[in-house]
Amino acid sequence: MNILLEVNGRPAEVDVAPRTTLCDCLRDELELTGTHAGCEHGVCGACTVIVDGAAVRSCLMLAVQAEGASVTTVEGLAHGGELSPLQQAFRRHHALQCGFCTPGMLTTLHALFTEDPWADEARIRDVLSGNLCRCTGYVPIVEAALEARAFYQQAAGGR
Structure with missing residues:
Protein backbone atom coordinates (compact mmCIF):
# COMPACT_ATOMS: atom_id res chain seq x y z
CA MET A 1 0.00 0.00 0.00
CA ASN A 2 1.22 3.45 -0.81
CA ILE A 3 0.99 5.86 2.13
CA LEU A 4 1.70 9.54 2.56
CA LEU A 5 2.77 10.97 5.89
CA GLU A 6 4.97 13.64 7.34
CA VAL A 7 8.13 12.46 9.10
CA ASN A 8 10.24 14.90 11.06
CA GLY A 9 8.63 17.82 9.29
CA ARG A 10 9.11 16.48 5.77
CA PRO A 11 6.64 14.74 3.48
CA ALA A 12 7.26 11.05 2.97
CA GLU A 13 5.71 8.57 0.59
CA VAL A 14 6.31 4.87 1.13
CA ASP A 15 5.03 1.66 -0.33
CA VAL A 16 4.55 -0.92 2.43
CA ALA A 17 2.88 -4.25 2.95
CA PRO A 18 -0.36 -3.83 4.93
CA ARG A 19 1.14 -5.66 7.92
CA THR A 20 4.29 -3.55 8.17
CA THR A 21 4.66 -1.87 11.53
CA LEU A 22 5.42 1.82 11.73
CA CYS A 23 8.67 0.89 13.46
CA ASP A 24 9.78 -1.31 10.56
CA CYS A 25 8.67 1.29 8.03
CA LEU A 26 10.70 4.01 9.73
CA ARG A 27 13.78 1.82 10.04
CA ASP A 28 13.69 -0.18 6.80
CA GLU A 29 11.93 2.10 4.33
CA LEU A 30 12.92 5.56 5.59
CA GLU A 31 16.27 4.55 7.12
CA LEU A 32 15.51 6.31 10.40
CA THR A 33 17.27 3.80 12.59
CA GLY A 34 17.07 5.84 15.78
CA THR A 35 13.74 4.17 16.45
CA HIS A 36 14.67 0.87 18.05
CA ALA A 37 12.72 -2.37 17.88
CA GLY A 38 13.03 -3.91 21.32
CA CYS A 39 10.41 -6.29 22.67
CA GLU A 40 8.02 -5.80 19.72
CA HIS A 41 5.13 -6.15 22.19
CA GLY A 42 4.79 -2.49 23.26
CA VAL A 43 6.26 -3.12 26.68
CA CYS A 44 9.82 -1.72 26.60
CA GLY A 45 9.22 1.68 24.99
CA ALA A 46 12.35 1.60 22.79
CA HIS A 79 17.51 20.97 14.56
CA GLY A 80 20.19 22.17 12.16
CA GLY A 81 22.71 19.65 13.41
CA GLU A 82 22.27 20.83 17.01
CA LEU A 83 20.93 18.56 19.71
CA SER A 84 17.67 19.65 21.30
CA PRO A 85 17.81 21.00 24.87
CA LEU A 86 16.41 17.66 26.04
CA GLN A 87 19.12 15.73 24.23
CA GLN A 88 21.76 18.11 25.58
CA ALA A 89 20.47 17.57 29.12
CA PHE A 90 20.71 13.80 28.65
CA ARG A 91 24.32 14.26 27.59
CA ARG A 92 25.17 16.56 30.52
CA HIS A 93 23.59 14.24 33.08
CA HIS A 94 25.03 11.04 31.56
CA ALA A 95 21.46 9.79 31.30
CA LEU A 96 22.36 6.93 29.00
CA GLN A 97 24.77 4.06 28.80
CA CYS A 98 24.23 1.70 25.89
CA GLY A 99 21.70 4.11 24.36
CA PHE A 100 19.19 1.50 23.23
CA CYS A 101 16.34 2.91 25.32
CA THR A 102 17.36 6.56 24.89
CA PRO A 103 15.41 7.40 21.70
CA GLY A 104 12.18 6.16 23.28
CA MET A 105 12.88 8.06 26.49
CA LEU A 106 13.59 11.25 24.56
CA THR A 107 10.46 11.06 22.41
CA THR A 108 8.34 10.15 25.44
CA LEU A 109 9.63 13.13 27.40
CA HIS A 110 9.33 15.47 24.43
CA ALA A 111 5.67 14.51 24.02
CA LEU A 112 5.06 14.94 27.76
CA PHE A 113 6.70 18.36 28.00
CA THR A 114 5.08 19.60 24.81
CA GLU A 115 1.69 18.79 26.33
CA ASP A 116 2.54 19.66 29.95
CA PRO A 117 5.72 21.72 30.42
CA TRP A 118 5.03 21.90 34.16
CA ALA A 119 4.88 18.15 34.74
CA ASP A 120 6.29 17.48 38.19
CA GLU A 121 8.84 14.82 39.08
CA ALA A 122 6.15 12.31 40.03
CA ARG A 123 4.45 12.73 36.64
CA ILE A 124 7.81 12.42 34.84
CA ARG A 125 8.58 9.19 36.69
CA ASP A 126 5.09 7.86 35.98
CA VAL A 127 5.37 8.58 32.24
CA LEU A 128 8.87 7.09 32.09
CA SER A 129 7.72 3.91 33.82
CA GLY A 130 6.73 2.63 30.38
CA ASN A 131 10.29 2.97 29.08
CA LEU A 132 12.62 0.26 30.32
CA CYS A 133 16.35 0.76 30.80
CA ARG A 134 18.56 -2.11 31.88
CA CYS A 135 21.88 -0.23 31.96
CA THR A 136 21.47 2.81 34.15
CA GLY A 137 19.36 3.94 37.03
CA TYR A 138 16.59 6.37 36.31
CA VAL A 139 18.06 9.09 38.56
CA PRO A 140 20.18 10.78 35.84
CA ILE A 141 17.33 10.40 33.34
CA VAL A 142 14.91 12.18 35.69
CA GLU A 143 17.54 14.84 36.50
CA ALA A 144 18.01 15.49 32.77
CA ALA A 145 14.24 15.69 32.29
CA LEU A 146 13.87 18.16 35.15
CA GLU A 147 16.60 20.37 33.67
CA ALA A 148 15.15 20.26 30.14
CA ARG A 149 11.66 20.97 31.44
CA ALA A 150 12.67 24.64 31.88
CA PHE A 151 13.18 24.95 28.12
CA TYR A 152 9.65 23.68 27.43
CA GLN A 153 8.25 26.03 30.09
CA GLN A 154 10.03 28.98 28.48
CA ALA A 155 8.75 27.94 25.03
CA ALA A 156 5.23 27.81 26.45
CA GLY A 157 5.52 31.36 27.69
CA GLY A 158 6.58 30.71 31.26
CA ARG A 159 4.33 31.33 34.21
Missing part, protein backbone atom coordinates in the same frame (compact mmCIF):
# COMPACT_ATOMS: atom_id res chain seq x y z
CA CYS A 47 10.26 2.12 19.66
CA THR A 48 8.36 5.15 20.96
CA VAL A 49 7.77 7.91 18.40
CA ILE A 50 5.42 10.87 18.38
CA VAL A 51 2.37 10.62 16.13
CA ASP A 52 0.25 13.76 15.88
CA GLY A 53 1.62 14.92 19.23
CA ALA A 54 1.13 11.67 21.15
CA ALA A 55 3.85 9.25 22.20
CA VAL A 56 3.05 5.87 20.65
CA ARG A 57 4.69 2.48 20.45
CA SER A 58 5.61 2.19 16.78
CA CYS A 59 5.90 -1.60 17.05
CA LEU A 60 2.16 -1.77 17.79
CA MET A 61 1.03 0.62 15.08
CA LEU A 62 0.79 -0.35 11.45
CA ALA A 63 2.44 2.00 8.99
CA VAL A 64 -0.84 2.29 7.08
CA GLN A 65 -2.44 3.70 10.24
CA ALA A 66 -0.03 6.63 9.99
CA GLU A 67 -1.48 7.71 6.63
CA GLY A 68 -1.73 11.50 6.73
CA ALA A 69 -0.16 11.71 10.20
CA SER A 70 2.76 13.76 11.43
CA VAL A 71 5.45 11.50 12.88
CA THR A 72 8.46 12.66 14.87
CA THR A 73 11.34 10.30 15.58
CA VAL A 74 14.37 10.93 17.74
CA GLU A 75 16.14 12.22 14.64
CA GLY A 76 13.49 14.93 14.39
CA LEU A 77 14.21 16.34 17.84
CA ALA A 78 17.53 17.89 16.77
Whole structure:
Protein backbone atom coordinates (compact mmCIF):
# COMPACT_ATOMS: atom_id res chain seq x y z
CA MET A 1 0.00 0.00 0.00
CA ASN A 2 1.22 3.45 -0.81
CA ILE A 3 0.99 5.86 2.13
CA LEU A 4 1.70 9.54 2.56
CA LEU A 5 2.77 10.97 5.89
CA GLU A 6 4.97 13.64 7.34
CA VAL A 7 8.13 12.46 9.10
CA ASN A 8 10.24 14.90 11.06
CA GLY A 9 8.63 17.82 9.29
CA ARG A 10 9.11 16.48 5.77
CA PRO A 11 6.64 14.74 3.48
CA ALA A 12 7.26 11.05 2.97
CA GLU A 13 5.71 8.57 0.59
CA VAL A 14 6.31 4.87 1.13
CA ASP A 15 5.03 1.66 -0.33
CA VAL A 16 4.55 -0.92 2.43
CA ALA A 17 2.88 -4.25 2.95
CA PRO A 18 -0.36 -3.83 4.93
CA ARG A 19 1.14 -5.66 7.92
CA THR A 20 4.29 -3.55 8.17
CA THR A 21 4.66 -1.87 11.53
CA LEU A 22 5.42 1.82 11.73
CA CYS A 23 8.67 0.89 13.46
CA ASP A 24 9.78 -1.31 10.56
CA CYS A 25 8.67 1.29 8.03
CA LEU A 26 10.70 4.01 9.73
CA ARG A 27 13.78 1.82 10.04
CA ASP A 28 13.69 -0.18 6.80
CA GLU A 29 11.93 2.10 4.33
CA LEU A 30 12.92 5.56 5.59
CA GLU A 31 16.27 4.55 7.12
CA LEU A 32 15.51 6.31 10.40
CA THR A 33 17.27 3.80 12.59
CA GLY A 34 17.07 5.84 15.78
CA THR A 35 13.74 4.17 16.45
CA HIS A 36 14.67 0.87 18.05
CA ALA A 37 12.72 -2.37 17.88
CA GLY A 38 13.03 -3.91 21.32
CA CYS A 39 10.41 -6.29 22.67
CA GLU A 40 8.02 -5.80 19.72
CA HIS A 41 5.13 -6.15 22.19
CA GLY A 42 4.79 -2.49 23.26
CA VAL A 43 6.26 -3.12 26.68
CA CYS A 44 9.82 -1.72 26.60
CA GLY A 45 9.22 1.68 24.99
CA ALA A 46 12.35 1.60 22.79
CA CYS A 47 10.26 2.12 19.66
CA THR A 48 8.36 5.15 20.96
CA VAL A 49 7.77 7.91 18.40
CA ILE A 50 5.42 10.87 18.38
CA VAL A 51 2.37 10.62 16.13
CA ASP A 52 0.25 13.76 15.88
CA GLY A 53 1.62 14.92 19.23
CA ALA A 54 1.13 11.67 21.15
CA ALA A 55 3.85 9.25 22.20
CA VAL A 56 3.05 5.87 20.65
CA ARG A 57 4.69 2.48 20.45
CA SER A 58 5.61 2.19 16.78
CA CYS A 59 5.90 -1.60 17.05
CA LEU A 60 2.16 -1.77 17.79
CA MET A 61 1.03 0.62 15.08
CA LEU A 62 0.79 -0.35 11.45
CA ALA A 63 2.44 2.00 8.99
CA VAL A 64 -0.84 2.29 7.08
CA GLN A 65 -2.44 3.70 10.24
CA ALA A 66 -0.03 6.63 9.99
CA GLU A 67 -1.48 7.71 6.63
CA GLY A 68 -1.73 11.50 6.73
CA ALA A 69 -0.16 11.71 10.20
CA SER A 70 2.76 13.76 11.43
CA VAL A 71 5.45 11.50 12.88
CA THR A 72 8.46 12.66 14.87
CA THR A 73 11.34 10.30 15.58
CA VAL A 74 14.37 10.93 17.74
CA GLU A 75 16.14 12.22 14.64
CA GLY A 76 13.49 14.93 14.39
CA LEU A 77 14.21 16.34 17.84
CA ALA A 78 17.53 17.89 16.77
CA HIS A 79 17.51 20.97 14.56
CA GLY A 80 20.19 22.17 12.16
CA GLY A 81 22.71 19.65 13.41
CA GLU A 82 22.27 20.83 17.01
CA LEU A 83 20.93 18.56 19.71
CA SER A 84 17.67 19.65 21.30
CA PRO A 85 17.81 21.00 24.87
CA LEU A 86 16.41 17.66 26.04
CA GLN A 87 19.12 15.73 24.23
CA GLN A 88 21.76 18.11 25.58
CA ALA A 89 20.47 17.57 29.12
CA PHE A 90 20.71 13.80 28.65
CA ARG A 91 24.32 14.26 27.59
CA ARG A 92 25.17 16.56 30.52
CA HIS A 93 23.59 14.24 33.08
CA HIS A 94 25.03 11.04 31.56
CA ALA A 95 21.46 9.79 31.30
CA LEU A 96 22.36 6.93 29.00
CA GLN A 97 24.77 4.06 28.80
CA CYS A 98 24.23 1.70 25.89
CA GLY A 99 21.70 4.11 24.36
CA PHE A 100 19.19 1.50 23.23
CA CYS A 101 16.34 2.91 25.32
CA THR A 102 17.36 6.56 24.89
CA PRO A 103 15.41 7.40 21.70
CA GLY A 104 12.18 6.16 23.28
CA MET A 105 12.88 8.06 26.49
CA LEU A 106 13.59 11.25 24.56
CA THR A 107 10.46 11.06 22.41
CA THR A 108 8.34 10.15 25.44
CA LEU A 109 9.63 13.13 27.40
CA HIS A 110 9.33 15.47 24.43
CA ALA A 111 5.67 14.51 24.02
CA LEU A 112 5.06 14.94 27.76
CA PHE A 113 6.70 18.36 28.00
CA THR A 114 5.08 19.60 24.81
CA GLU A 115 1.69 18.79 26.33
CA ASP A 116 2.54 19.66 29.95
CA PRO A 117 5.72 21.72 30.42
CA TRP A 118 5.03 21.90 34.16
CA ALA A 119 4.88 18.15 34.74
CA ASP A 120 6.29 17.48 38.19
CA GLU A 121 8.84 14.82 39.08
CA ALA A 122 6.15 12.31 40.03
CA ARG A 123 4.45 12.73 36.64
CA ILE A 124 7.81 12.42 34.84
CA ARG A 125 8.58 9.19 36.69
CA ASP A 126 5.09 7.86 35.98
CA VAL A 127 5.37 8.58 32.24
CA LEU A 128 8.87 7.09 32.09
CA SER A 129 7.72 3.91 33.82
CA GLY A 130 6.73 2.63 30.38
CA ASN A 131 10.29 2.97 29.08
CA LEU A 132 12.62 0.26 30.32
CA CYS A 133 16.35 0.76 30.80
CA ARG A 134 18.56 -2.11 31.88
CA CYS A 135 21.88 -0.23 31.96
CA THR A 136 21.47 2.81 34.15
CA GLY A 137 19.36 3.94 37.03
CA TYR A 138 16.59 6.37 36.31
CA VAL A 139 18.06 9.09 38.56
CA PRO A 140 20.18 10.78 35.84
CA ILE A 141 17.33 10.40 33.34
CA VAL A 142 14.91 12.18 35.69
CA GLU A 143 17.54 14.84 36.50
CA ALA A 144 18.01 15.49 32.77
CA ALA A 145 14.24 15.69 32.29
CA LEU A 146 13.87 18.16 35.15
CA GLU A 147 16.60 20.37 33.67
CA ALA A 148 15.15 20.26 30.14
CA ARG A 149 11.66 20.97 31.44
CA ALA A 150 12.67 24.64 31.88
CA PHE A 151 13.18 24.95 28.12
CA TYR A 152 9.65 23.68 27.43
CA GLN A 153 8.25 26.03 30.09
CA GLN A 154 10.03 28.98 28.48
CA ALA A 155 8.75 27.94 25.03
CA ALA A 156 5.23 27.81 26.45
CA GLY A 157 5.52 31.36 27.69
CA GLY A 158 6.58 30.71 31.26
CA ARG A 159 4.33 31.33 34.21
